[in-house]
Amino acid sequence: MSQNGNGTAGGMRWFRADLHIHTPASEDYAEPDITFLDILQEAERRGLDIIAFTDHNTVHGYELMRQEIEFLQTLERQQRITQEEQSRLNEYRRLLARISVLPGFEFTSHYGAHILGIFAPDRPISLIEATLLQLGVPPDLLKKGACSIADTRHVTDAYEIIHRAGGIVIAPHANGPNGVITETLRMGTSGQARVAATQHPALHALEFINFYTDHEKFTSPTFYNGKTEHYERRMFCIQGSDAHRLRRVNAGEGNGWHRHGIGDRYVEFLLPSPTFAALKELFASHDFDRVRVPKRDQKQWEIDTLRFGAHNDRQALRPESAIDTLWQDVAALANVGGGTLIISGTGAELTGVEHPEQLSETLRRSVQERLTPHPYLTFELIGYEGRDLLRVEVRATESPPYVGSNGVIYTRQGGETVIADRTEIIQLCRRALAEGAATPLDNGQDLDLPRSGVEIVEAQKRAGVWLYEVRDLRTTSGVTRDHAQGLWAYAISRYEDVREGRIDLQSQVKWKGRLGLWRAYRQGNRTKYDLVHRDANGVIDHIFFGVSDWGLSPSWQALIGDRASDTLEHEPRSFGDDAPGDPDVFEEPVNGAAPWGDRRPRWRGRGGVWRIGRDAQGKVYFDLIMRSKEGNEVKEYPGVPREKLTEAWMNLIRVPRPRTGIEVVEIIVDEFGERRFVFRNLRTGELSNAPWRLQDIEEGTVRQYAARMALQDMPLDESRVRWWGNLGYMRPMRKQVDLVYRDENGIDHIYYAARRDELSGEWRELLDEYGEL
Incomplete structure (x- = not known):
């Protein structure tokens, strides 16, 4: 049977559902200007057949959508409708004939665990709100979409109240924040309480995050297969997007727990029709084989982002028909430090790759012939929505710029491959100088190293992560920005500023011969220096970060002495030093200053x-x-x-x-x-x-x-x-x-x-x- 809802079995077919979707009626919705038509159109684009609006402690989102439709219908009946309004009404009719939209809410129980209540579309809004009142939501908050509400009903009480009201009861993100499993573990409650929270007869299903990657006790779907002692009831285990936005964003672009978009985490049900009644009948049965959770890997999310998300300069999606210019995309990705190129059709429908081996060889040969130096390429054929796409990972093994045989330097800008302008070419060259290997001294003598501080000796990018060789006169080790602390973190941060062109180092250094003072700053009761050295050709070949007074040799002391009258900066302790007890001070504004504007x-x-x-x-x-x-x-x-x-x-x-x-x-x-x-x-x-x-x-x-x-x-x-x-x-x-x-x-x-x-x-x-x- 197909994975997209086209397969049939005994008069039934697979329907794709996302039963955990928020709207702007939730106070923490990430995109408050999104319309309900936007939500329905995105659900259609993701191939969803059933969705549920589950705003925080309210059904107001579903109510607002129904009110908008009823208002447009009234205008139509009275022949007062404008062309734009008629177009919206027609679009609503088309989408609602395609997608079943169920009203519901995400209730916040007494200790913070969330519970989904989902109802039939013909259930009056007033009765659903009466259920929320029974659960303890105050009348003045019924329309607010508030995330946190005090003094509400406990988890198992809420299960029973929603069930008696005719709703489907689901424990959302059960193994994540504000989930019933996580709550019992956090509260340290008894095993009996954990059983009640996950096995209660009024509970229809458990919703999991990281469905295929979480294997810990109590937090994995496989734990609830009916074979675990004291957990004899087998549970329907599903996943939902918990979408607080239309489309998924990458890590770092939004709240970590609200990055997913509509349909990112969906579930498929084998049903006679995509209705509330059919769904509730399934959850009341023991037909667990009629539920399946498709597995998607990070590379498929990557393609989703390329198709529907914001522009990304490290990723490109191109059709196979563009084979003659794909080498330019490779060059541009290499010049921004590396990235991925996905080859297939573009637009809403991807056509897939017909001859992947031939395409790979053609692209490899084209890059070898037309690009200098040669980046390292890896090819991988990946499945996506029933089609084969070619994923090309571009690794920049040498410093930029990567230059085409036509003499043109390409870069990425606004998600597109473009010809680099003069400023961008200069930045690439500066980055190459910053990344270059140390230049030998022309007099053949050893460099007079400071006796304190650290130096970034080498930087390499492996699997998308920069690794640094950091010399602090005690050890040399490969570290990343995430694992560096103290002075090492400070050095890596400043080094990256130079490498990425955010700082023009040459313009900030005070020179005495080949020795240079980049920066002098006060850190607590100590003075620290960032020092540089240049070779006979004037190229900076060494940068030393955080050198203390006691670590200066006579030649460096002479340089510092000439700059003794310079004003010292104060360094906030965002990076600090690794010396114990160093009382670093952050530069504060003057307290009590009068308002000004x-x-x-x-x-x-x-x-x-x-x-x-x-x-x-x-x-x-x-x-x-x-x-x-x-x-x-x-x-x-x-x-x-x-x-x-x-x-x-x-x-x-x-x-x-x-x-x-x-x-x-x-x-x-x-x-x-x-x-x-x-x-x-x-x-x-x-x-x-x-x-x-x-x-x-x-x-x-x-x-x-x-x-x-x-x-x-x-x-x-x-x-x-x-x-x-x-x-x-x-x-x-x-x-x-x-x-x-x-x-x-x-x-x-x-x-x-x-x-x-x-x-x-x-x-x-x-x-x-x-x-x-």
């Missing part, structure tokens, strides 16, 4: 942004301005709604994040009322693996500073910000500054402790506008 327009060409705000109903509006062609007249456009903005205006409003500082992405209040913080390191773009408690954050670090300031800053007081359109700054310090970005959705992002000397683009222009540089 200003607002100036931010121009690009003739268009300008004055303000982004929200009206009394919370809807985002834009105050825009426009110069005349002659430049002598300015026209104002106040209160422009988002849907009226062209792409040109959106490109003006959108500004990339700075590559320095820390962002507090989210402040979570857990079931115990304790605040937890999710951070983004702007240098790497990575999110913290798990939310931090304030008391667990090391004293004096940038992370602690960002957490404390975030509690003080949100919601943002605009009188404390100096605005340049939708960009701003506050609390300027000597070496750092706190930056503000208000995005196209009216959401404020604060970037704490951004280093002034590393700012570029609009962020540098912002400070220049106010004379802060």
Whole structure:
């Protein structure tokens, strides 16, 4: 039987379902401007036959969709419907004839475990809300989609209440956060309580995350096969997407627990029809063979992201018909450090590869003949939705640039392969110099090494991870950024800034002969130096990080002595030193400073942004301005709604994040009322693996500073910000500054402790506008 719902057996067929989908009615939905038509269209694109709207402690999402459809039907009956409204109504009819949409909710029980209640489409909304009231959801929160609600019913009580109300009862993400299995393990309750939470007669199914990779006791689907002592009831085990957005995003782009999109984790049921009644009849039976959970690997997720997600400069999807230009994609991927090329058809339908062996050989020969140097290629044929695709992994084994036989250098930009411009070529060459092997000294003498600090001797990229040879005069070892600590982490971070072209090293060094002082900074009660050495050709061949005074030889001391009057920086303890008891200090703003602010327009060409705000109903509006062609007249456009903005205006409003500082992405209040913080390191773009408690954050670090300031800053007081359109700054310090970005959705992002000397683009222009540089 087919995997996509086309197979039949005894009058039945396989239907694809996702019974755990959120809508903007949930307060933590990642894309609040998404419409219900968007959700249904994405469900159709993913081949789903049955979906359930399961918003947090509310059925309001399903209710809003029904209200929209009923309003359009009323307009149609009264012959008052516009062409655009008729088109939406027709699309709703088409999609609802194709997809069964079930109303439901995700209830938060007394100790925080979640429970799905799913109902028939003809069940009145008022009766479903009456069930939520029985479960303990306060009347004033019935429409709010709140994630956390106090004093609700316990897990097993909730099972029975939902079951008596005629609903299907599912324990979602049972082995994940806020799951019934995880809750019993966390609470340390008895085995009897764990049995009740997973074997209760009113519970229809358990939903698992990491369905095929989690094999621990209590947390694996195979544990509930009816053969485990005290767990004699065999359970239906399924998976659901828990989608809080339309399409999946990669790690680091969203909350780690809300990265999946609609249909990413689906289940298939063998049913006579895709209805609630058929589904409930199955869950009441013992026909476990009528449920199957398809297994998908990371490479298939990768293709999903390429097809439906945001642009990615490290991945490319190309048709087999483009064989003559595929070598250019390989060159571009090599020039950005490596990536993957997927070869098949493009668009909504992938055609697959007809002659993979021939295609592989042709591409390999084309790269050998047309590209210098030659990147390392690996070819793999992978299955995707019943088709064979060719996955080509491109590894950059030598420093860039990789140059085509036509003399052109290609790179990746906005998800496309393009010809590199002059600036990009310079950056590639600088990166090559930064990655190059050490140049021998022309006098044949050994380099006078400092006696403290560390040096990055070599960097290699293996399986997508940079490995570094770090010399600290005691040992040399291969480490990654994730495993480095203290001074090693600091050295790797600064080294990567040079390699990626984020810092122009040559312009920042003070030279004395071949010895150079890059940076001198104060760390607690110690002075540290970043030092460089250049060979006879003027090429930097050694960089030493975090050298202490006592580690300087006479020649280095002479260099430092000449710069003794230079002002010292203060280094925040985000990296710190590995010396015990080193009392590093973060540069704090002056306490008690009076509020201050200003607002100036931010121009690009003739268009300008004055303000982004929200009206009394919370809807985002834009105050825009426009110069005349002659430049002598300015026209104002106040209160422009988002849907009226062209792409040109959106490109003006959108500004990339700075590559320095820390962002507090989210402040979570857990079931115990304790605040937890999710951070983004702007240098790497990575999110913290798990939310931090304030008391667990090391004293004096940038992370602690960002957490404390975030509690003080949100919601943002605009009188404390100096605005340049939708960009701003506050609390300027000597070496750092706190930056503000208000995005196209009216959401404020604060970037704490951004280093002034590393700012570029609009962020540098912002400070220049106010004379802060």
